[in-house]
Amino acid sequence: GQNIDQPTEMTATEGAIVQINCTYQTSGFNGLFWYQQHAGEAPTFLSYNVLDGLEEKGRFSSFLSRSKGYSYLLLKELQMKDSASYLCAVMDSNYQLIWGAGTKLIIKP
Amino acid sequence: TAGITQAPTSQILAAGRSMTLRCTQDMRHNAMYWYRQDLGLGLRLIHYSNTAGTTGKGEVPDGYSVSRANTDDFPLTLASAVPSQTSVYFCASSDSEGGRYGYTFGSGTRLTVV
Numbered sequence: 001g002q003n004i005d006q007p008t009e010m011t012a013t014e015g016a017i018v019q020i021n022c023t024y025q026t027s028g029f030n031g032l033f034w035y036q037q038h039a040g041e042a043p044t045f046l047s048y049n050v051l052d053g054l055e056e057k058g059r060f061s062s063f064l065s066r067s068k069g070y071s072y073l074l075l076k077e078l079q080m081k082d083s084a085s086y087l088c089a090v091m092d093s094n095y096q097l098i099w100g101a102g103t104k105l106i107i108k109p
Numbered sequence: 110t111a112g113i114t115q116a117p118t119s120q121i122l123a124a125g126r127s128m129t130l131r132c133t134q135d136m137r138h139n140a141m142y143w144y145r146q147d148l149g150l151g152l153r154l155i156h157y158s159n160t161a162g163t164t165g166k167g168e169v170p171d172g173y174s175v176s177r178a179n180t181d182d183f184p185l186t187l188a189s190a191v192p193s194q195t196s197v198y199f200c201a202s203s204d205s206e207g208g209r210y211g212y213t214f215g216s217g218t219r220l221t222v223v
Contacts, residue, residue: 004151031209042199045211087152097212099151
């Protein structure tokens, strides 16, 4: 079956760095996405990786290793507004997105 | 502001009643999707449409139906609601079948079936 695993919850301190991991097993691979979802709101697109390596976008970076079925989202200089759930999703061979359950990130002052 | 509009924002529905959740986008995206999101679970695909006039079943289609008469609208109908359909429903769209540039989501409909 298809499976996306990510930690349920993480806690970090304002100003620090946090890495959220995602491992996947899917039928084919056509890219990996990270989304941010604040409580009670819709998910918003953060990043897309289809080739191995690191993609940097401001304070957020996303890494992909296709051979290991592994990705991480790195958040630097954490701000209180970064408190949210972070969703990992993989596009399979049928171009359908398979979603992880999300990682709730709690930022403490 | 361009995007996806969902209605209603929230609804309490008696079991056995029918209801249509509305979704309209103004981005001229070809592909549209309906998801449900439940606590502790990932987003689960209910139905999708790759282009106007076509629809397909997702992971959890039972009890739901959709139509795609035109590019902009993608309504989701519950024919006879059951309590297990209590959830938050999100409509999404993408500008290609692969969604390489990410999905755009509506603000969601919170449905409670009692």
